[in-house]
Amino acid sequence: VVGQNAELTLGYNTFFLSIVFPDMWDVEPYVQAMCLDVDAMEFRADLLGKREDRFEVLHSLQILRRLCQPHVVRAPALPLVGLEVIDDAMPIVFTVRTAHQAGTWPDETEEDIGAMFKVLELDPVKTDKLLTMAEERYTSNILGSYHEVPDAVSTERAVELYHQCTLNGRAHGAKMVLSVDAESDDETKDRQAYEAGKIFKKNLIDEGKPVIPYLSMMLGEIGQFSRVINELGEIGQFSRVINERFAPVTHESLPFVAAPDIIGHNIAYSVSPQMHSAAFAATRLPHSYSLVDIPDIEEFVASDLWNDEDFGGCSVTIPHKRTIMKHLDELSEAAEKIGAINTVIAKHIEDEETGETRRVMYGENTDWRGFYTALRRRLGADPPSSDVEEETERAKVVLIVGAGGAARAAAYAVAELGDGYEHESFGGRVVTDLEDGLKGVLEEMGAEVRVVICTLPASAEFVLPNWMVKDAASEEEDSAEVGALSPPVNRPIVYDVSYIPYWTKLISQAEEAGLDVVRGSEMLWEQGVGQFELWTGRMAPYRVMKQLVLKITLPNYTSQLPQQSKKKKKTPSKKGFGP
Numbered sequence: 127v128v129g130q131n132a133e134l135t136l137g138y139n140t141f142f143l144s145i146v147f148p149d150m151w152d153v154e155p156y157v158q159a160m161c162l163d164v165d166a167m168e169f170r171a172d173l174l175g176k177r178e179d180r181f182e183v184l185h186s187l188q189i190l191r192r193l194c195q196p197h198v199v200r201a202p203a204l205p206l207v208g209l210e211v212i213d214d215a216m217p218i219v220f221t222v223r224t225a226h227q228a229g230t231w232p233d234e235t236e237e238d239i240g241a242m243f244k245v246l247e248l249d250p251v252k253t254d255k256l257l258t259m260a261e262e263r264y265t266s267n268i269l270g271s272y273h274e275v276p277d278a279v280s281t282e283r284a285v286e287l288y289h290q291c292t293l294n295g296r297a298h299g300a301k302m303v304l305s306v307d308a309e310s311d312d313e314t315k316d317r318q319a320y321e322a323g324k325i326f327k328k329n330l331i332d333e334g335k336p337v338i339p340y341l342s343m344m345l346g347e348i349g350q351f352s353r354v355i356n357e358l359g360e361i362g363q364f365s366r367v368i369n370e371r372f373a374p375v376t377h378e379s380l381p382f383v384a385a386p387d388i389i390g391h392n393i394a395y396s397v398s399p400q401m402h403s404a405a406f407a408a409t410r411l412p413h414s415y416s417l418v419d420i421p422d423i424e425e426f427v428a429s430d431l432w433n434d435e436d437f438g439g440c441s442v443t444i445p446h447k448r449t450i451m452k453h454l455d456e457l458s459e460a461a462e463k464i465g466a467i468n469t470v471i472a473k474h475i476e477d478e479e480t481g482e483t484r485r486v487m488y489g490e491n492t493d494w495r496g497f498y499t500a501l502r503r504r505l506g507a508d509p510p511s512s513d514v515e516e517e518t519e520r521a522k523v524v525l526i527v528g529a530g531g532a533a534r535a536a537a538y539a540v541a542e543l544g545d546g547y548e549h550e551s552f553g554g555r556v557v558t559d560l561e562d563g564l565k566g567v568l569e570e571m572g573a574e575v576r577v578v579i580c581t582l583p584a585s586a587e588f589v590l591p592n593w594m595v596k597d598a599a600s601e602e603e604d605s606a607e608v609g610a611l612s613p614p615v616n617r618p619i620v621y622d623v624s625y626i627p628y629w630t631k632l633i634s635q636a637e638e639a640g641l642d643v644v645r646g647s648e649m650l651w652e653q654g655v656g657q658f659e660l661w662t663g664r665m666a667p668y669r670v671m672k673q674l675v676l677k678i679t680l681p682n683y684t685s686q687l688p689q690q691s692k693k694k695k696k697t698p699s700k701k702g703f704g705p
Contacts, residue, residue, distance in 0.1 A: 132267050132298035136339040136372040142166040142219055143377055148175035150189040155407070160377045161197035166217035168374070171245070172224070172231040180245050191216065219269070222246065228273040228303065257296050270297035278307035278315075284322035285329070288340065299372070300326070301341040316344050341372055377412070397625070397647075397678050398441055401654050404674040405667050413438065413661075427453045435485075439471040439661050447531040454489040461491045464538050466531035468493050469657045492656030493532060496649035497539035497621070501577060504619055504642060505543070521573035525564070525618070527588060528581030532623055536579045565593065575618045580632055584624035587631045594618065595639035617641060623649055625679050647679040 143164040147153055160167075169187055176182035194216035222242055223229025232238035246256065260266040270291030274284075284304055291300035304319045319342035330337045402415040420426050423446045431437060442450055447466040451457065454470065461467045467489035476483050524540045526533050568574065575594065582588050620636035625646030629637075636643045651672045658666040 132339055136267070136269070136299045136341070140165040140372045142168050142217075142372060142374055144168040144170055144221075144374060145190060146170055146173050148173060150174075150186040150193070153190065154193055156377070157193045158197045161194055161216065163377060165372075166219050167194060168219040168221055170229075171220065171222045172229045172242075177231070178241060178245060180247070183245055187218065187220070191218065221271075223273075226275075227271075228275050253293075257293065261296065267298040268293065268296060269299045269301055271301040271303075273303040275303070275305050278305050278318075281318055281322050281325070284318060285325050288322060288326035289329070291340075292335075292338065295335065297338065299339040299341065301343075303343045306344050319344050339372070343374070396443070397650060397675055398654065400678060401651065401671050401674050402658065405654075405658050405671050411662060423449045423453070426450075437472055439469065441657060442468050442470060444531075451489060453487070455486045457489045458491065460494055460538060461489045464491050464494060464531070464534045466493075466534060467491050468531075468535075468653065469660060471660050490656075490660055491535055491538075492653040492660070493535035493649070494539040494542070495656045496653035497536045497579065498542050499652045500621065500644045500648050501539065501543060501619070504644070505576070521571050522576045523568065523571070523573045524577040524579065525575050526579045526581065528579075530581060532581040533579075536581060540577075564591075577619045577621060579621040579623070581623050584622075584627060584630045589631050589635045590620070595635060595641060619644065621649075622646060625650055625675075628679060628681055645679075647675050650679075651675045 141164045143160055143166075145153055145167055167190060169190055171177055171183050171186075174183060174186055176186075195214050198214045198216050221229075222231055222245075224231045224233035224239075224242070226233055231242050233242075257268060260268045270293045272287050272291055274287065279287075284302065288300055288302055291297060291302065302319050302323065304322075306316050306318075323340045323342040326340060327337055396417060399415050399417055402413075406413045406415065418426065418431070418440070426432055426446075427450070447468055450470070451461070451467055454467070457467065469490040469492050471488045471490065473486045473488050474483050475486050524536075524543075526536050526540075528536075564575075578590065578594070580588055619642045620632060621644040622630050622632045623646040624630050628645070628647075633643050633645060651668075651674075654671055654675075655666040655668055658671070
């Protein structure tokens with residue numbers, strides 16, 4: 127950490143921001159805003175993508191310094207030569223944290239620890255070399271740090287750990303992170319680290335030793351005392367509020383904190399995390415979105431995640447779209463009619479009489495929007511016009527193949543289309559029913575199939591009967607003779623909800639016949655746009671979400687979004703930034 131005076135460097139009302147990107151160039155879009163609000167950046171070497179390559183670690187460190195340099199506001203002045211000073215160097219907290227210290231560097235074997243020390247060029251047994259190097263450099267401070275996770279310890283043990291963090295008097299500061307004892311009835315359990323820190327300070331005074339700054343934090347359950355609003359106007363844990371100096375913080379410009387997840391089972395294929403993460407990043411919202419693969423919905427609603435105050439909602443997919451409904455406080459009209467939800471929004475509603483805020487878990491279904499928007503775009507806002515007399519106009523039928531939650535959402539979307547569209551569902555029947563049975567129904571109704579929506583998995587290898595996809599040229603001739611509607615008789619729009627693989631058997635068949643097709647990827651971003659707007663209360667970055675989905679699902683696709691140019695990746699040579 128830059129600055130030898132630890133009382134000031136680790137002073138009151140100072141903050142550092144942990145950089146957790148595997149590639150330092152990914153920090154570039156957010157660094158300007160971040161530099162305005164923090165006093166140091168924590169460089170987490172254990173989170174780097176190439177953490178075992180010493181050159182890559184040092185190179186990444188220089189990239190972070192270079193990215194911060196043009197935007198530094200709160201950095202201290204460092205003497206250079208004579209009257210010259212360096213006033214644009216962001217202080218860096220260099221951290222390599224092991225798995226048992228709330229980090230990611232493996233530490234199960236001696237080889238694991240040896241690999242870490244090799245990267246740092248340190249003796250694998252002693253840290254004396256590191257401490258000596260720091261002591262000899264004016265610009266460095268030593269922060270002794272210990273994380274006791276996930277188990278709680280006694281206050282006496284916490285005080286002992288504080289003393290260990292002094293590194294026998296060589297550390298300029300001590301940082302202690304403890305875990306809350308969830309079983310304890312002590313109402314002050316979430317201030318244990320703070321209270322232990324006060325005892326630690328008194329011990330140093332009584333022993334006549336130098337008093338060093340100490341940082342105290344707790345991880346785990348949030349107690350009643352923790353519900354304090356800090357100076358940034360956010361509700362945080364007690365430890366983050368009462369900690370008086372060099373507090374670790376997040377930043378509103380980052381694309382992640384804690385917010386939606388996607389809940390389902392066997393969902394590793396999902397594109398939703400990338401799509402929503404890109405949207406949050408584009409709008410600079412401090413939310414994260416991740417996968418929660420869980421077979422039992424009861425286990426999820428009993429989890430800490432569901433009950434966390436920072437939980438903003440989630441996507442819900444198979445097989446939980448119906449089973450989760452009983453755990454929700456309110457449902458939208460669409461969700462009630464469809465009988466399934468794909469979106470949960472955690473709303474915080476203030477009671478007008480008492481002023482108290484209560485959390486309401488609200489269920490919505492945006493799947494139908496994915497069907498509706500794509501179809502309305504192709505069918506037009508109004509019923510197609512025709513020169514054919516009204517009595518000769520055919521009824522318009524939407525064929526829905528399947529019987530699950532997606533099929534019900536499709537039926538709801540058809541109802542919302544209006545314009546006289548009818549839907550006929552043959553879920554679970556074999557293709558021969560479409561070959562013979564459907565033909566008879568259409569003749570009896572005097573109807574034509576305008577849309578086919580297949581909600582079956584791609585593995586079902588569903589295809590349409592030949593009479594629905596006959597040769598385009600022949601059909602056009604027939605249509606010209608009878609003056610049929612557009613699309614012509616028996617030339618439906620084919621909508622396949624599967625987006626992996628890109629060419630399902632149904633889509634391949636439809637494209638070969640020249641039919642208009644809608645892939646599941648379009649449904650994905652359309653329903654995702656609806657989810658984003660429900661969670662955030664603002665317009666979604668539509669193009670960003672669409673381009674991200676296409677980039678992942680479309681073979682050889684090149685994004686049309688403006689690409690952020692990256693400066694040539696080389697170690698900067700400007701003064702103060704050398705290795």
